[in-house]
Structure formats: structure tokens, C-alpha cells
Amino acid sequence: MKRIKTLTNKTLNSTVVKGGCGECQTSCQSACKTSCTVGNQSCENK
């Protein structure tokens, strides 16, 4: 595709099956404490 560069081909849909283990860090414990940010968290169940 010469006019399109795809940065990620992992789709969120694929995480429905394996996801939800809950071992990842609670978002507010990292640095914010006044907002809610989860997009920058890592999965611990790869």
C-alpha cells in the first residue's frame, strides 16, 4: 500500500480472548493520581 503506512496491526479485538487477567498495574498507581490513563500501560500477560 504505497499511500498507507500502518503503525500497528494488532487489533484490540484479539485481546478479548486472552485479556482480563487483571495482573497489570492499577493505572492511578503509576504517576498521575489526578486523571485516568490506561493507554500507556503494559500488558503483563503476553
Add this chain to the structure above:
Amino acid sequence: MVHQYKNNGYNIVLDVCSGSVHVVDDLVYDMIAMYEEKTKEEIAEAIRERYGDEYSLEDIYEAYSDIEELKSMGQLFTEDVYKDVIIDFKKRQTVVKALCLHIAHDCNLACKYCFADEGEYHGKKRELMSLEVGKKAIDFLIENSGNRVNLEVDFFGGEPLMNFDVVKEIVAYGRSKEKEANKNFRFTLTTNGVLLNDDVVEFCNKEISNVVLSLDGRQCVNDVMRPTRNGKGSYDVIVPKFQDFVSKRGDKSYYVRGTFTRNNLDFVEDFKLMTELGFKEISIEPVVAPDDADYAIREEDLETIYKEYDKLALDIIERHKSGKPVTFFHYMLDLQGGPCVYKRLSGCGSGTEYLAVTPTGELYPCHQFVGIDEFEMGNVFEGIKKPEIVDDFKLCNVYAKDKCKDCFARFYCSGGCAANSYQFHGSILDAYDIGCKLQQKRVECAIMIKAALADLEEGEL
């Protein structure tokens, strides 16, 4: 749902529900915007009208087939199919996996924007957590965490180092329980730095997986909002201590965390100063303050802040280019290995898997609800006494919030902060509007940075 925007010369297409991100040229960008409304032939006609002979019919049809291919691969125009799984997920029995221990409801600074009222939390007494309460909190967490292995305990305040001996003993107690309980504790601590000394540094580097160091940036900015209790600035006291701390931190995690207010909407200058001081992991957050506070962010400030976020994004890219990258918390984004969709849509966990504990052991949904009587849920001695509060928070997810339904950023903020929602609208199922707009802008910038770094890797920048 597709979200398109242009930033720093990149045409970015985010397929919201799959999380796919595409960087496209002008032709594809315009065609994607028309794709759902027009036929192939109508799109071709509109493109020829807009661009004249710049693109041949062959170009246009080839681009069209590429768009269709992405759609067939589930990377464009995907539907939101998660509602039922998230609602079922949230109905499940929850376990507690993280506690925010209010180790000291007291503080040696008098920061003007402090949501904790300098440790008093809505007029409550200034007091320190006893070791007995701390141990019970650890026991409560182990007992209520089911099969979860990784448990988090944050030492928070007020200023937690005002009760450092108890912090150390709670950590030792937690460690002594890890093996028999099959748990792995991750301790974190947030400090204003005033009481940092060699003992604290050594302890933190051994036991505390992440330390948040509070500094607002330039001296003139920091000292206005973060004075000592007798009205002097804190900058000269804390900066050398933070520098010493970070120089000994090795590869362990820390954040220098600032708050920007209406008084320093040019917060990139504060970010730059932090880098000049030698800090490489930085977070600067917008203040959340009542509308009548003179330092509160207002709707009319948004355009200025957007430009500042753009400027910050360019700065981050330049630092990558020069081989001296700096992390900005809100621009971190893991496109390939980020969290699962459950995490992304089910909220921060406050009131269910994340609770705050006061110095005397009362439980609240999170640190920001502490001191609001209607949210007191129980205590570490008797457990949860008001399960209905847990149930209310269980329902808190992006599908329960009208404002989130059509928002492209909902997979990145998880529906926003329940406490902010409550503060501005009296309900945990709403959203703090200014916070949402800033979050959206940060997500756009973070994705643009990813596009630029991809170019950098390919030698195109």
C-alpha cells in the same frame, strides 16, 4: 468509528475500535473521510473536483481498494463489539489488588492546589497511620486479592515521609508475607522531597519500585504553588534532593511529577527545566481545581494548552533524534503491546480493585474520595461494610457514560477519573469536560509521536 486528524505534517487515521493506526497521504485521507457516505464513483468525482488532475482515476481506484482491504482485515471502519463483554466482565466478582495507603494525613508543605487540603482531607484531623493499621491493610489486601499475584501498595499522603518508620515496617511486613501468600508486592511512594535523605534513598532504591517526586518546574512556578508552611518556596530545598535521588536510582523507575495551572500554561518551559536538571522521566498534569479558583484551567485556555502540547510533542521527537530521549508520562503509548480491551474500557478500578486506606483504617474508593463521608466503605479491620458502593463503582465503565460513547479516546482513558466526574457533576458516571478535551489532545500527540518515531527508525526523518 474512525478518527482522523492532521498533526506535524502527518495525516493520521485511527480506527478507534480496533486500535489500528494508519499514516496516509492526502488522497487516502480525504477518501476515508468520504468512504461511508459516498459510492466509489462519487468519491472519485469529489476527488477530481478537489484536486483536478493531480491524481489519476487509477490512483484513486487503487487507493479505494487499499481502504477496502484494510476494512476487510479489521483495521478500518470496525464496529464497537465490546459492550456486552465489558458489562459481563464488570459483573464478575472483583478482587482488591491495589491499595493507596494514606500513611500521613499531614504535610510539611502547603501547596495551594492540594486536593488533600494539606493532609486534612475535607477538614479531618491531621494524623499518622499506625503500624497496626498498616499491617491490617496488608492483611486485608492479601485476603481480598483472590488469585492475583501482583499486588500494589502506594504510600501516599499528605507527605508519607513524615511517617517513614511506619512505611519501612509495613514494607518489611508485606515482604514477610509474600512467600506464604504467593504474592508479589510492588510498593510505590509519592513524596514532596522535603524529608528525602540518604536513608530514604537507600530504602527506596531497594524496596520501592516507583517513586513519584513532586516538582512543578521553574522556581517561580513551583514556589508560588508549592510553598512551605511558613510561606517560603520549596524549590531550593527539594531540587538538590531530587537530583541526588535520581543520580542514585539506577534503572529503577521514578517520575518527576508536576502540576500545571492557569499560571503556567507555558508548561513546556517547566518540562525543559526539568530535563536541564537531569530528570528523564517526567509527568506534568493539568490542575483539577474548582471553577472559582484563580489558577483553575478554563475552557478559554484550551487552545493555548493544545499548542503547548504540540510544542512538547515536537520537543520529545527532537530528543529522540538527538539520541537523548526523555519520557513524558502522557505521551507513552504502546501500540503493539498495550493493555487488553477489558483494561481499556472498564475504568481505573477505583472502588473495586483499587481502594484507599486512611490513617485510622477507613476504606474509600480511591485517594480522591477520602474524607467524603458518603463514600466511606468500611475499614481494614471489618472489611467492606457498604457493598453497594462497590456495586456503584462496578457499573462505572465507558458504556455507562454518555459522553464516552462517541469519543475516540475512550480506549486510552478508560472513561476518565470518577473523582473528577463527581467533583464537577456530582456523579461518578459523568466526565470532567476539560479533562476529556486535554486527554484527547494528548492521545493525538502521542500517536503522532509514534508516527514520527517510525519515520526515524526508517531513516526518513
